Each structure stands twice: as structure tokens, then as C-alpha cells.
Amino acid sequence: MSSDxxxxxxxxxxxxxxxxxxxxxxxxxxxWRAFRPVVxxxxxxxxxxxWIYCPDSAIARREKTIAVNYDYxxxxxxxxHECPKQAIKMEEEQK
Amino acid sequence: xxxxxxxxxxxxxxAAKQSKVDxxxxxxxxxxxxxxxxxxxxxxxxxxxxxxxxxESEHSALSACIGSSLTGARVFTATSSQGLALMHEMxxxxxGLRLPIVMGVANRALSAxxxxxxxxxxxxxxxxxxxxxxxxxxxxxxxxxTIQAFKIAEDYEVQLPVSVNLDxxxxxxxxEGVDVxxxxxxxxxxxxRKPLFKLDPQKPVTVGALCFTDYYYxxxxxxxxxxxxxxxxxNRIAKEYKDAxxxxxxxxxxxxxxDAEAAVLCLGSTAxxxxxxxxxxxAQGKKVGVVKIWLYRPFPVDEIKAVLKNVKAVAVLxxxxxxxxxxxxxxxxxxxxxxxxxxxPRIFNVIFGLGxxxxxxxxxxxxxxxxxxxxxSGVVKEETVFLGVRE
Numbered sequence: 155m156s157s158d159x160x161x162x163x164x165x166x167x168x169x170x171x172x173x174x175x176x177x178x179x180x181x182x183x184x185x186w187r188a189f190r191p192v193v194x195x196x197x198x199x200x201x202x203x204x205w206i207y208c209p210d211s212a213i214a215r216r217e218k219t220i221a222v223n224y225d226y227x228x229x230x231x232x233x234x235h236e237c238p239k240q241a242i243k244m245e246e247e248q249k
Numbered sequence: 250x251x252x253x254x255x256x257x258x259x260x261x262x263x264a265a266k267q268s269k270v271d272x273x274x275x276x277x278x279x280x281x282x283x284x285x286x287x288x289x290x291x292x293x294x295x296x297x298x299x300x301x302x303x304x305e306s307e308h309s310a311l312s313a314c315i316g317s318s319l320t321g322a323r324v325f326t327a328t329s330s331q332g333l334a335l336m337h338e339m340x341x342x343x344x345g346l347r348l349p350i351v352m353g354v355a356n357r358a359l360s361a362x363x364x365x366x367x368x369x370x371x372x373x374x375x376x377x378x379x380x381x382x383x384x385x386x387x388x389x390x391x392x393x394x395t396i397q398a399f400k401i402a403e404d405y406e407v408q409l410p411v412s413v414n415l416d417x418x419x420x421x422x423x424x425e426g427v428d429v430x431x432x433x434x435x436x437x438x439x440x441x442r443k444p445l446f447k448l449d450p451q452k453p454v455t456v457g458a459l460c461f462t463d464y465y466y467x468x469x470x471x472x473x474x475x476x477x478x479x480x481x482x483x484n485r486i487a488k489e490y491k492d493a494x495x496x497x498x499x500x501x502x503x504x505x506x507x508d509a510e511a512a513v514l515c516l517g518s519t520a521x522x523x524x525x526x527x528x529x530x531x532a533q534g535k536k537v538g539v540v541k542i543w544l545y546r547p548f549p550v551d552e553i554k555a556v557l558k559n560v561k562a563v564a565v566l567x568x569x570x571x572x573x574x575x576x577x578x579x580x581x582x583x584x585x586x587x588x589x590x591x592x593x594p595r596i597f598n599v600i601f602g603l604g605x606x607x608x609x610x611x612x613x614x615x616x617x618x619x620x621x622x623x624x625x626s627g628v629v630k631e632e633t634v635f636l637g638v639r640e
Contacts, residue, residue: 163467163474168408169347170468171446172455185463 183210187229189244195219197241204233204242251429257388257420258283260427261327261353261413264395266291266299267435268351271322271442274302274313279365280417281329281355288325307332311339311350318348319456321447323399327353329417331360333371337378343410344379344472346456349402349442350410352380353395356517356568357417358604366605367417369516373569373578379472381411381479382546384516388425391415393496394543396430399439400486406478408445414545416518416568418605430494438493476547483544500549502541503556505531509538511620512557512594514583515566516542519601519608523566526613537617545579550586557587561624562595564616568602576633597629601636612636 167173198219205213205220212227213220222233234242255263262284265273273292275285292301302317304310307328318324328336333354343350354372358364372382381401385391391413398411415421430438446454460468480500487498504524506512513523520541527537540556540563542549557563567577574581580598587593599616602608616636623629 160463161467163470166464166467166471168445168471169345169456170458170460170464171346172458173446175453175455177455 182225184212184223184225184227187224187227187247189229189231189246190224191222191227191229191231191233191242192245193220193222194241194243197239199239199241201238203236203238207232207236250431252426253429254424255388255427256283256422256424257385257391257415258353258355258422259287260388260392261395261415262287262291263429264392264435265325265351265353266297267430267432268325268396268399268439269323269436269441270297270299270325272300272302272314272317272324273326274304274310274317274324275326275328276304276307276310276332278307278329278332280357280367280421281327281332281353283421284327284353284355307335308339311336311343314350315339315343315346315348318343318350319346319448321442321444323403323442324350325352326350327355329355330357330365330371333375334359337375340375340378340380340410342457345468347408347472347475348410349399349408351395351398351402352410352412353391354412354414355417355421356414364604365417367419367421367568368603368605369414369567369569370603372412372414373571376546376578379409379476380546381407381409381476381544382414383411383543384414384545385420385543386518386520386541387420388423388427389496391420392427392429393490393494393498396435396439397483397486397490397498399442400489401479401483403442404478404482404486405445407475407482409472409475409479414517419518428496434493438490479544479547480549480552498543500542500544500552501556502543503538504541505536505538506540506556506560508536509560510536511562511564511617511624512538512540512560513564513566513613513616513620514540514542514557514579516545516568516579519566519568522608522610523613526610526617530614530617535617535621537621542579548582548586553583553586554590557594560594561627562597562620564597564599564620566599566601566616570600570603595623595627595629597623597631598633599636600633606637608636
């Protein structure tokens with residue numbers, strides 16, 4: 155979500171006070187990302203090394219390949235670094 | 250109505266007592282000490298139900314106040330000089346969390362060299378901290394503003410901490426006759442605090458959440474908005490206070506400004522001396538006036554424009570230096586307020602009274618004469634005058 159899609163100061167609670175517990179799920183840390191992992195499904199052998207290494211649990215398991223949860227992937231690139239088949243490429247986010 | 254002989258510090262302590270404060274956390278420092286001494290005596294003698302937190306530093310004092318205010322309590326503290334400087338980081342947390350806290354500040358010079366006497370260096374050094382900042386002229390005003398400060402701080406449109414500034418020794422330690430309201434009059438005026446939210450184990454909330462590049466700015470903008478409501482809220486509360494006690498306050502006080510050609514603008518106790526001199530000069534036919542600002546933050550730009558509308562020259566008195574800046578902080582604020590006004594007054598700055606050095610009526614007469622000369626000639630001879638310093 156880009157900055158201008160987020161609520162303005164008039165709509166935000168006073169002093170960043172969070173009145174309900176458990177709201178961290180609504181905080182999509184994916185927008186910290188500068189580079190996004192893009193999976194080449196033809197190369198992926200579904201070894202799940204990326205799933206093991208991902209520090210944000212942002213790799214989802216699928217039947218034949220993996221998928222990235224871009225809501226929470228911060229773009230650290232560990233998955234691309236660890237992938238034995240070079241099936242994950244880090245691409246710069248759109249400016 | 251009872252007139253009691255008390256110092257400014259005692260007046261502040263008495264006002265906090267009558268305002269039914271729930272928690273006081275404070276650390277003694279000259280010349281604020283009498284405030285906390287008196288208040289701890291009220292606690293020891295069972296005159297108040299207040300919880301008194303003895304802390305090891307001013308940083309802890311304000312931290313305890315912040316925690317207490319979050320629970321919905323009415324909170325008071327007091328400090329001065331080095332103590333206020335030690336509180337510096339917590340000042341921003343109190344205002345950033347939008348916590349109503351009232352603090353008496355016995356204005357005193359900052360080290361080095363070490364000095365215990367009155368000037369405005371302490372609060373001016375923290376003037377951007379997001380607190381509402383009120384400067385009083387005497388013990389009566391210290392009493393009246395402390396009571397009003399609780400209502401301003403706790404107003405739903407404001408929700409901000411307030412500092413009530415009184416000149417060290419000149420106000421804090423001088424015994425004056427203070428017209429004290431009855432306990433029930435004050436209790437009815439201040440009522441009890443009704444917090445917008447509070448820490449409650451049954452209904453957990455998160456305060457002080459992390460906000461990065463994408464949210465922090467919005468919460469700072471909220472603080473600007475809260476401060477923009479202060480003038481209207483203060484005027485409404487001052488009217489309620491007048492109805493309750495008969496004493497009238499506002500954003501600033503003007504003397505002789507209806508026809509003044511030259512004016513002195515200042516904060517705090519100096520205003521009393523300036524008015525006395527102005528009275529004498531006006532009796533001689535000299536058209537001079539005095540503007541005393543009660544509300545220094547948020548700075549009352551529109552009121553300053555209005556009160557200085559017809560005057561030709563203004564001497565702005567600063568009891569603190571803003572090192573490296575052209576003027577003291579108050580003068581910079583006045584110049585900023587007037588920079589869009591066509592044919593505004595000529596302004597010059599007078600730095601005075603540092604480290605508690607007296608400002609005498611004869612000093613103020615010199616300033617008025619210089620301002621009258623500036624009004625006649627339209628020329629500022631000296632932009633910043635260091636009054637009374639030995640060359």
C-alpha cells in the first residue's frame with residue numbers, strides 16, 4: 155500500500171493509541187520492501203529450502219511450487235540466495 | 250474569598266491541592282523546592298488523598314507522571330532549570346502521547362556557570378516540546394493559572410500537558426497576598442478528570458506504538474491540530490474561571506495599547522515593573538503601552554497582530570538567549586507573527602535579567618525612551634540590546 159492510500163491524520167486514533175488487541179495482523183510489513191522475490195515456476199523443484207529459511211514465514215507451500223505472501227515479505231532476498239535452482243529473482247519494486 | 254500571605258511556590262502547591270490531584274511525582278530543586286515540600290506536607294498531614302511518588306530524578310518524576318496520567322489520574326509535578334533539562338526526552342513523550350499533566354516550572358538559569366536565580370533559559374530551551382506554556386506575573390497568577398491549567402490540559406479538544414512558568418525567586422519566593430478561592434469553588438470548577446482512554450487490565454490498549462516513515466508524520470500533525478484548539482479552549486475556561494472567582498484571564502494582557510505609539514512586550518514578572526513605569530510615563534503624556542503574554546505556546550499569532558496593530562515601535566524583552574540566533578526566542582516569534590503585516594511596527598530585542606540580574610524601573614524607562622525614539626525616527630538603532638551587561 156503506498157503512503158497516500160493509508161488513512162490521514164484526521165482518521166487515525168489519537169497519539170497512535172491502539173484500542174483493540176491483536177491488530178498487528180493488519181500491519182502489512184510488506185510495504186517495507188525495496189526488492190520483490192519473483193518465482194520462475196518452470197525452474198522451481200519445490201524443495202522448500204526457501205520456506206525453511208524465510209525469516210518472515212512469507213513463503214506459502216503449494217502442490218507443485220511455492221508462492222510468496224507479498225503482504226508480509228520484506229524483500230530480504232534470503233530465499234533467492236538459498237534457492238539451489240536460482241528459481242527466485244529479486245526485482246526492484248516500482249518507484 | 251480569603252486573602253492569604255504566600256509565596257508563588259506556596260500558591261502553586263495550594264492550587265494543586267485544591268485541584269484534587271491524584272498523583273504527584275516530583276524531585277526537589279531550587280527554586281521549585283517549596284512547591285514539593287508543601288505538597289508532601291499536605292500528604293503527610295492527611296490533607297489530601299494524593300499518591301506522592303518519591304523519585305530519584307526529574308527524568309523519573311516525569312516518567313511516573315506519564316504512567317500515572319495514562320491510568321486516567323489527574324497528575325501534577327514541578328521542576329526547574331537542570332531538572333527540566335533532565336526531563337527533556339520525557340517532555341516529548343508526554344505531549345506525543347497526548348497526556349494531560351500540569352507542571353509548575355520555577356524558571357531558573359541553566360549551568361554553566363552554575364546559578365540558581367531566575368531567567369527563562371530552562372523553558373525556552375524546551376519550547377518546541379509540544380507542551381502548552383503559560384507564563385505568570387505574580388503569586389496570584391501562579392495560583393489562578395495552575396487551577397485553570399488542569400482544565401485546559403484535560404479538555405477533549407486539547408489533551409496536552411501544560412507548564413505554568415513562574416520566575417525563580419522573584420515570584421517563587423516573594424510573599425504576596427493571594428486571593429484564594431474556597432475549596433468547593435475550585436472543586437466545582439476543575440471537577441474530576443474524565444479520561445478519553447486509560448490503561449485497564451480488563452480492556453487492554455497499546456500506547457506508544459512504533460510508527461515509522463508511513464505514520465509518524467500524521468501523529469505530529471495531530472499535535473499541531475490539538476494546539477490549534479488551545480486559544481478557544483483557554484478563552485472559554487478563563488470565562489468559566491471568571492464566573493467562579495471574579496478574576497479574569499486570557500491569552501495576553503494589554504496596558505495602554507489603545508493609543509500607544511511604543512510598547513514593551515514581555516513575559517512573567519517583568520510585566521508588573523513595565524506597567525508601573527508605563528503608568529508614570531503616560532502621566533507625563535508619553536504614549537507607551539505594555540503587552541504581557543500569558544500563553545507563549547501555542548504562540549498567539551493573531552492576538553499579537555491585533556494588539557500591535559497601531560503601534561509604531563515594539564521592544565521585545567527576552568530573559569534568555571537563543572545562542573546563534575539573531576534574536577531571543579520571544580522576539581523571533583513576534584517578528585515571525587508580523588512579517589506579513591504591511592507597515593508593521595519597528596521591532597528591537599532586549600536581552601535582560603540573565604542569571605537573575607534585576608531589571609529596575611530605570612532600565613525599563615530607558616527601553617521605553619529608546620522605543621519612543623524608534624517610533625519617531627522609524628529607524629532601529631540597535632537590533633539586539635544586551636541590557637545591563639558590563640562591557
